[in-house]
Amino acid sequence: MILLIVASISTLYFVIPAVSDAAEEPKTFLTHTGLAIQTTGDIIDPIGYTGEILEFDPESYLRDFDYGAVSELEDGTILREFTITARDDQVMEVSPGVFYNVWTFNGTVPGPTIRATEGDLVRVHFSNEGSKSHTMHFHGIHKAEMDGVFENVGPGGKFIYEFYAEPVGLHLYHCHVHPVEEHIAHGLYGAYIVDPKEGRVQADELVFILNGLDTDFDGENNFYGANTVPFYYQHHPVEISTNELIRAYVVNILEFDPVNNFHLHGTLFHHYPAGTDTVPAGFNDMLTMSQGEREILEFEYKYPGLYMFHAHNTEFSEKGWVGSFLVKDSEKNYSDET
Amino acid sequence: MTEFSNYKIAVSAIGPLILLAIVIAFLMGPATNFLEFGIVLPDIHIEQIDFVDGEIQVIVRNTGPIDVNITVADVNDRIQPAAIEPDNHLTKFETALVRIPYDWNEGQPYSIGLTTDDGTRFEKFVDAASLRLEVNTELIGFLGLIGFLIGIVPIMIGLLWFSFIQKLGSSKYRFFLAFTVGLLLFLAFDAIEEASEISQSHLSDIFNGQLLIMTVTILSFLILFSIGNSLIKKSQFSKISKPLAISLMIAVGIGFHNFGEGLAVGAAIALGQVALSTFLIIGFAIHNTTEGFAIAAPMARTKAMVLRLICLGLIAGSPAIFGTWIGGFSYSPFTTVIFLSIGAGAIFQVVVSIIQYIREESENTISSASIISGIGLGLVVMYLTSIFV
Numbered sequence: 045m046i047l048l049i050v051a052s053i054s055t056l057y058f059v060i061p062a063v064s065d066a067a068e069e070p071k072t073f074l075t076h077t078g079l080a081i082q083t084t085g086d087i088i089d090p091i092g093y094t095g096e097i098l099e100f101d102p103e104s105y106l107r108d109f110d111y112g113a114v115s116e117l118e119d120g121t122i123l124r125e126f127t128i129t130a131r132d133d134q135v136m137e138v139s140p141g142v143f144y145n146v147w148t149f150n151g152t153v154p155g156p157t158i159r160a161t162e163g164d165l166v167r168v169h170f171s172n173e174g175s176k177s178h179t180m181h182f183h184g185i186h187k188a189e190m191d192g193v194f195e196n197v198g199p200g201g202k203f204i205y206e207f208y209a210e211p212v213g214l215h216l217y218h219c220h221v222h223p224v225e226e227h228i229a230h231g232l233y234g235a236y237i238v239d240p241k242e243g244r245v246q247a248d249e250l251v252f253i254l255n256g257l258d259t260d261f262d263g264e265n266n267f268y269g270a271n272t273v274p275f276y277y278q279h280h281p282v283e284i285s286t287n288e289l290i291r292a293y294v295v296n297i298l299e300f301d302p303v304n305n306f307h308l309h310g311t312l313f314h315h316y317p318a319g320t321d322t323v324p325a326g327f328n329d330m331l332t333m334s335q336g337e338r339e340i341l342e343f344e345y346k347y348p349g350l351y352m353f354h355a356h357n358t359e360f361s362e363k364g365w366v367g368s369f370l371v372k373d374s375e376k377n378y379s380d381e382t
Numbered sequence: 383m384t385e386f387s388n389y390k391i392a393v394s395a396i397g398p399l400i401l402l403a404i405v406i407a408f409l410m411g412p413a414t415n416f417l418e419f420g421i422v423l424p425d426i427h428i429e430q431i432d433f434v435d436g437e438i439q440v441i442v443r444n445t446g447p448i449d450v451n452i453t454v455a456d457v458n459d460r461i462q463p464a465a466i467e468p469d470n471h472l473t474k475f476e477t478a479l480v481r482i483p484y485d486w487n488e489g490q491p492y493s494i495g496l497t498t499d500d501g502t503r504f505e506k507f508v509d510a511a512s513l514r515l516e517v518n519t520e521l522i523g524f525l526g527l528i529g530f531l532i533g534i535v536p537i538m539i540g541l542l543w544f545s546f547i548q549k550l551g552s553s554k555y556r557f558f559l560a561f562t563v564g565l566l567l568f569l570a571f572d573a574i575e576e577a578s579e580i581s582q583s584h585l586s587d588i589f590n591g592q593l594l595i596m597t598v599t600i601l602s603f604l605i606l607f608s609i610g611n612s613l614i615k616k617s618q619f620s621k622i623s624k625p626l627a628i629s630l631m632i633a634v635g636i637g638f639h640n641f642g643e644g645l646a647v648g649a650a651i652a653l654g655q656v657a658l659s660t661f662l663i664i665g666f667a668i669h670n671t672t673e674g675f676a677i678a679a680p681m682a683r684t685k686a687m688v689l690r691l692i693c694l695g696l697i698a699g700s701p702a703i704f705g706t707w708i709g710g711f712s713y714s715p716f717t718t719v720i721f722l723s724i725g726a727g728a729i730f731q732v733v734v735s736i737i738q739y740i741r742e743e744s745e746n747t748i749s750s751a752s753i754i755s756g757i758g759l760g761l762v763v764m765y766l767t768s769i770f771v
Contacts, residue, residue, distance in 0.1 A: 085478070
């Protein structure tokens with residue numbers, strides 16, 4: 045009898061969930077398939093990200109290019125000076141409620157998009173304010189001692205990287221300290237663009253760094269994204285116009301997964317591997333890239349509306365690497381009609 | 383004088399407790415920071431996953447040392463928007479219901495994942511999704527029938543051996559009593575094994591499943607041992623004969639066991655873990671027939687009273703019906719582990735009673751060949767029939 049009583053009481057204790065004090069008016073959220081669900085509790089939905097708490101703003105990152113402090117040398121060469129600081133102690137809210145220790149160049153993941161013109165002298169004043177060694181390894185043509193591989197910059201250390209911007213194209217930079225996978229997975233990377241001297245055709249230019257976050261360190265990404273924050277551009281579509289040339293600088297810096305890809309809805313793009321050639325490698329709506337590969341994409345939209353872009357590896361897209369273009373009718377189009 | 387010594391006794395009893403309280407207060411108060419070293423990791427445990435119309439419902443408990451927030455829900459490692467009630471903040475031991483709207487497919491395996499605020503993903507697998515059972519008369523009838531088939535029917539059939547055992551000579555009778563001991567010993571270890579399996583796969587580590595099973599089994603043994611002893615003592619002065627008292631205790635012990643077994647079977651149906659095949663029912667029937675034999679054996683030296691036998695059969699078998707109902711409609715692994723352990727303790731108590739009885743029947747020896755071979759054969763028969771289950 046005593047056993048029965050003890051058993052039933054303990055059963056009640058463990059079966060009935062502890063009652064909490066929250067239970068206000070119901071909230072509503074939408075599922076992937078558009079169903080409206082009501083709940084008296086909290087909504088856990090990475091798509092409904094408001095971005096208010098974020099220090100990093102994927103919206104402005106898209107079109108934010110760092111041209112450096114420009115001056116002219118005696119021989120007429122343009123000098124571009126950049127100041128880059130590495131840190132490894134920041135905790136960033138990478139998805140609503142999920143906090144992850146990011147390692148950063150200038151405080152963000154990805155780091156700033158460094159942009160120069162072919163032949164410019166690029167001088168990067170690098171300082172390491174982290175607790176580990178870090179470097180900056182630029183892709184491109186430069187002297188061995190400027191490669192950022194063997195000259196580890198220890199905590200509190202400084203280094204000046206100096207090289208001429210070549211060749212023309214879309215490159216990248218990242219930390220090259222061993223274990224490199226760890227330094228990249230934590231966020232030490234960014235895009236490096238070298239423009240041709242004669243410039244490129246005027247376009248609405250966007251940067252997409254395809255990356256992932258292994259927040260529980262099991263060697264698999266928990267989240268995928270373009271410019272870090274999962275589902276961000278899905279909820280905040282990138283606004284562009286019809287009949288306007290869009291130039292997307294797409295860099296794949298994903299760790300743990302050997303390939304990533306980019307699929308565009310509603311139109312096709314010309315793509316230029318590493319942006320080094322003027323002849324497009326193809327006209328497609330699918331682009332597959334391995335680790336460290338990057339491509340320049342050029343496209344236009346004929347019709348206005350909401351168009352998705354995402355990894356066609358749907359595992360990645362359903363874990364955050366998905367976004368939308370909100371294509372608006374361009375004024376030019378209106379004037380043509382009237 | 384007496385007051386003084388009582389006071390002294392009270393102080394000597396409570397004193398250490400007060401000191402312990404002071405130490406705890408010191409550790410939790412001024413010394414908190416002093417003892418903070420090492421890395422504290424959050425831990426959550428997905429206790430239950432239910433599939434309802436267009437939704438997957440998950441009950442999660444915070445089993446770690448610190449508060450956590452649940453931030454992401456996923457199905458098969460694909461992130462899904464979801465709701466969490468009452469809220470996403472879980473204090474230690476607190477549970478919450480996560481509702482994931484999802485168009486799931488019947489019979490398909492799923493992995494359900496939840497991610498905490500530090501980005502750690504916890505997951506649990508479901509072998510085959512099936513609609514959570516809703517209470518209705520049809521289902522009550524169905525589960526009741528299952529309970530009837532695995533509990534009452536085989537035990538009643540087993541009881542029919544009564545007249546056979548009655549006709550045996552005393553040495554053969556001892557053999558069959560010993561055979562019963564073998565059956566019951568197997569049943570007890572079977573229950574403990576099943577309880578550990580359930581605690582390992584469904585209970586969070588925080589409950590210390592193995593120790594819980596041991597504690598409940600021994601408690602159950604001790605309590606039923608004292609009840610059984612007084613019942614047998616009383617039988618000397620009342621109409622209840624000693625064999626009947628032993629049979630009653632066996633029936634009660636087996637009843638607890640069958641209740642636990644019923645919970646597990648009901649839960650298996652509800653959770654869609656098994657297709658409860660005819661084969662499984664046959665297995666249970668064969669296995670549980672031996673339970674009827676165990677009840678009948680000690681009584682074989684008394685007059686056959688059909689009503690009494692039926693009553694004992696019902697005591698032992700009917701809990702299986704209640705078990706399948708409760709297990710089917712509101713499964714709790716914790717309850718199942720508790721009842722399986724109670725059953726194990728109860729059966730150990732019965733084993734002790736029968737051995738005492740055999741000893742009296744056979745002039746204080748339990749090492750005769752018939753008894754040893756009986757126990758051995760009982761274990762072997764149970765093992766062989768358990769293969770069907």
